[in-house]
Each structure stands twice: as C-alpha cells, then as structure tokens.
Amino acid sequence: MTFYPYKNGRLHIEGVSLDELAARVGTPFYCYSASAMETAYTSFVAALGDLPATVCYALKANSNQAVIKTFAQLGAGADVVSEGELRRALAAGVPAKKIVFAGVGKQPSEMATALDAGILQFNVESLPELEALSRVAQEKGSVAPVALRINPDVDALTHAKISTGKAENKFGIDIPSLRGFLASAAELPGVRVEGLAVHIGSQVTDVNPYRTAFERLVALFVELRDAGWPLERLDMGGGLGIAYRDGAAPDITRYAEIVRGAVAGVGCKLIFEPGRFLTGNAGLLVTRTVYVKHGTARRFVIVDAAMNDLIRPTLYDAWHDILPVAQFSPDAAREPYDIVGPICESSDIFAEQRSLPTVAPDDLLAICSSGAYGAVMASSYNSRPPAPEILVRGKDYAVIRPRMDYDALIGQDRLPEWLDDSQQSSEPRGAA
Structure with a gap:
C-alpha cells in the first residue's frame, strides 16, 4: 500500500x-488518505474514458463531510439512501442535479425534501413507493424524475448479507413483474419514468456477473424506449469491491469494457455509484x-x-x-x-x-x-x-x-420530569 x-x-x-x-x-x-481517495476516483473515471457518465459517490460507504467534499471537488455526484445523506451531500457542495436517491424505504417527508432540492432522480423499487412519490409530487405541483430499479436475478458472487441482485433479495422490481408495474406507472400523475437502474451487490471483485446484469438491463431499456417510454438514463449501480485479503482487486479496465459492450449503440447517459472502491x-x-x-x-x-x-x-x-x-x-x-x-x-x-x-x-x-x-x-x-x-x-x-x-x-439523554432532581419540588407530588 x-x-x-x-x-x-x-x-x-x-x-x-x-x-x-x-x-x-x-x-x-x-x-484517511486524501491521495488514496483521489487516486481511486481518477482511476475509475479514467477507465470509463469517453462514456457519457456521471459518477455518484455512494455516501453509505463513508459519509464524513470532508470525504464527500473531497469527491465533490473532483466532480462527483452522490448516491444517497436517506434524507440525512441527502442533506450531507448538499452541505458538502454536491449539486442537486448530480444526486440519486436510492433505497427501498423512502419516507414521504424524505421524498418532499429531495423534490424541493431538485435532485437528478429517484431510484424506485416498488409500486407502493412509486404511488407514494406520485402523491408527494402532486401535492407540490411538481414532477419527480424516476429510474426503475430492476432486480436482474444475478448472483454477484459476494457475501450473502450484501447481495442485492438476486430474486430473493428485497431490492428492485422483478423482471417478470415489470410489464404490470409499467401499466400502473402510466396512470400515475406527478412521476416521469426517465431511466432504469440496477445494483447487484457490494464487495464485488469478479466483474463477470456485471455482464449478465448489464445485458439484461440494456435489453429492457431498448425494448421500453422503442415502445415509447421516454428513457434517458441507465444507472449501472456500484458494488465494486477491494482486496481485503489475498484475493485480487476488481479489474476496473475489464469492468469498463463490459459496460462498453453492453451499452454500445444505445445512446443514453450513464450513472455509476462506486463507494467502497473509492474509500x-x-x-x-x-x-x-x-x-x-x-x-x-x-x-x-x-x-x-x-x-x-x-x-x-x-x-x-x-x-x-x-x-x-x-x-x-x-x-x-x-x-x-x-x-x-x-x-x-x-x-x-x-x-x-x-x-x-x-x-x-x-x-x-x-x-x-x-x-x-x-x-x-x-x-x-x-x-x-x-x-x-x-x-x-x-x-x-x-x-x-x-x-x-x-x-x-x-448529555444526549433526557430525564423525564419525575426522575429529574432539578425539576422536583421539596414537597412530594400530591401534597396538600
């Protein structure tokens, strides 16, 4: 090192x-080494080369303001999964139009905050979530930009507790359910489906599972765009790992080649959400x-x-x-x-x-x-x-x-009145 x-x-x-x-x-x-973070980020961007990409640092990996700011100054956006992370990204100077809000359990209040900020997109993972987002956007008189997160049923060959792209995982929309999902989405006001997203897991060091996931995602994207859906972006997720022990680090050049092969000729904007790989x-x-x-x-x-x-x-x-x-x-x-x-x-x-x-x-x-x-x-x-x-x-x-x-x-704790000696009178409560 x-x-x-x-x-x-x-x-x-x-x-x-x-x-x-x-x-x-x-x-x-x-x-933390600032130079190590900067080197990791620049190597990732360099591997992507001339791809039309926005790199959104995944705050879940390390959300210290100085870390976020380090990447923001290099041009990074942010991938957030809570209102707290959203506020951290904005406070660190990340432009709202470079922020993606992911996660399976967004609250209406979080959606409202993100809409007010004017973020790039919401990665939606279920129909109830899309319905809630529609209601919030309607109340605000706005339109929420949405990417539908697809569960590609791909094994990322990582630890079971950080796998997110298999059918049994809680994340994303199953491909067989997508047609019905879209029929419902078409009836909802206040939301605009602008892209598709995928994320198959964390600490992925073998880049080959990405090939299958990306090919399935791109095939759906092309099919839906041809059917008239106004799709503009593909969110390729993150998950690239590091070598903690004797294993090899992911081959970032090979990863970029897989991306290029999958999106060749598609003509759309791309989003990437590395976290652990950078920090x-x-x-x-x-x-x-x-x-x-x-x-x-x-x-x-x-x-x-x-x-x-x-x-x-x-x-x-x-x-x-x-x-x-x-x-x-x-x-x-x-x-x-x-x-x-x-x-x-x-x-x-x-x-x-x-x-x-x-x-x-x-x-x-x-x-x-x-x-x-x-x-x-x-x-x-x-x-x-x-x-x-x-x-x-x-x-x-x-x-x-x-x-x-x-x-x-x-001092983070607070005593109720009946336990706080400073708040009690000299006479017992209820005395005449």
Whole structure:
C-alpha cells in the first residue's frame, strides 16, 4: 500500500507518522488518505474514458463531510439512501442535479425534501413507493424524475448479507413483474419514468456477473424506449469491491469494457455509484494494545478499539490486514494471536489466530482497509465514544470528526420530569 509507507521504522499515512496522530488524538482513531481517495476516483473515471457518465459517490460507504467534499471537488455526484445523506451531500457542495436517491424505504417527508432540492432522480423499487412519490409530487405541483430499479436475478458472487441482485433479495422490481408495474406507472400523475437502474451487490471483485446484469438491463431499456417510454438514463449501480485479503482487486479496465459492450449503440447517459472502491483502502483504524493475555489455548491481544468502532469482522466475518506501527523484519519470529476488543461480547474480535510479530502492551496496530463501512457504522455501545476521524494529505492532517467526550455522550439523554432532581419540588407530588 503505497499510501502507508514505513519511514524511519514507523508506519505513516502519506507523510504523517501514526505515532504523531496517536499522540494528538489518542486511540483508537480512524485516519484517511486524501491521495488514496483521489487516486481511486481518477482511476475509475479514467477507465470509463469517453462514456457519457456521471459518477455518484455512494455516501453509505463513508459519509464524513470532508470525504464527500473531497469527491465533490473532483466532480462527483452522490448516491444517497436517506434524507440525512441527502442533506450531507448538499452541505458538502454536491449539486442537486448530480444526486440519486436510492433505497427501498423512502419516507414521504424524505421524498418532499429531495423534490424541493431538485435532485437528478429517484431510484424506485416498488409500486407502493412509486404511488407514494406520485402523491408527494402532486401535492407540490411538481414532477419527480424516476429510474426503475430492476432486480436482474444475478448472483454477484459476494457475501450473502450484501447481495442485492438476486430474486430473493428485497431490492428492485422483478423482471417478470415489470410489464404490470409499467401499466400502473402510466396512470400515475406527478412521476416521469426517465431511466432504469440496477445494483447487484457490494464487495464485488469478479466483474463477470456485471455482464449478465448489464445485458439484461440494456435489453429492457431498448425494448421500453422503442415502445415509447421516454428513457434517458441507465444507472449501472456500484458494488465494486477491494482486496481485503489475498484475493485480487476488481479489474476496473475489464469492468469498463463490459459496460462498453453492453451499452454500445444505445445512446443514453450513464450513472455509476462506486463507494467502497473509492474509500475502502484509503482508511486505517489505529488502536493501542492494552493487555496481552496468555490463555491455555490462545494468546489474546486486547486492544482499545472494539466492535462498536469497526463492526465488519463481527457482522460479516470480514478479514482486515493488521500491521504493527513499529516496522518489523520480514524474517521476524511470528506468533498466532486473537486480536480482540474490550466489549463484553464474545464476538468482539478483529482477527483470530492472526500471525504477527511479538506484540506487547502499548504497541500500536493499524487495522487496514477500514475506510468504508467503518466509522459510518460505528455506535456508542458499552457507552464508548466512537473513534475520531482524521484526514491526511501529504504532510498535513486535520481532525474531521473529533472524539465525543463523556459529558456530550451522556448529555444526549433526557430525564423525564419525575426522575429529574432539578425539576422536583421539596414537597412530594400530591401534597396538600
């Protein structure tokens, strides 16, 4: 990973020592390489070449304002799945006409906010959703631009919990149901079907399933356009993954070739929604060893990060490379360790039987490829303030989300009057 070099015996992120960051903000913390994000984005755009494409960064991967702004300044739009993400995109300077609103459960209030903003399109996934959007648009005297998300029944060859394009998944409109769906859509005022969309899953590294999905999508697009539907756009979705372990990263050139082959001669605008591909390898979660516990059967490295900071290993049995911040010799002796957090859950594990050079208390470890679905999925479980976030460019860095202190964490709660000592009178309630 060229953005995370060892210099003078210590791991850096670009030109900044992780020791320096740990001293500044304490551990655990997330740090992101701006250059890594920018490189990933420009490589994706370059692979698409002269295709008539709008690249909409998928905020679900990492919705920090500084991350969104980094992509917005490069010309990216945004793929959002909630009003909160919509507001984040607008606040970061993403033009409304580059925002796609996806997701299966949009609320009428969210639809109203998006209509007021003037977004590019709503990706609609069911007839009840389209009917709700029609009602909201009518009330506002406007017309909602719509792309129908198609479920192509394609196996993305990814983890079952992040597959979205198979018939049994909750996402999209089944192809056999599309004709009836369109007949109903034609009767609804306030909506205009302008495109079709597809998204087959997340963390896709074998690009071949895209071929089948895109071919089915394009065939439907051409058929419907020929039948008189005013279709203008194909939303090809996202889902491109990264190499977390030994597997190969997706071949972005091959992916672009598949796109070109599918849309050749169609003559329409294209939308792409990468997320993890742009941010995943840009981030590290840095944690400090608290104790090394030698059990009967295993050695445990107990660190100060936990599943509330990075839930992917718990949720998906996900693999993340783990590097000591102190540089080690390639022929250094190694031992198997379980890297675990302090939360009172047996599933609070980052790695099992991971082979590492000898780890001692106070050592810093970097959990790699944590830039996507890390901080954005964090919680305050066990009343632990989530890890702060830092953005690095060259030798400069900035805290882009500070660590919440305990007063602020506890202060989010509100006591009812009958439990609030400051609100109670000296006499018992009901006294004469």
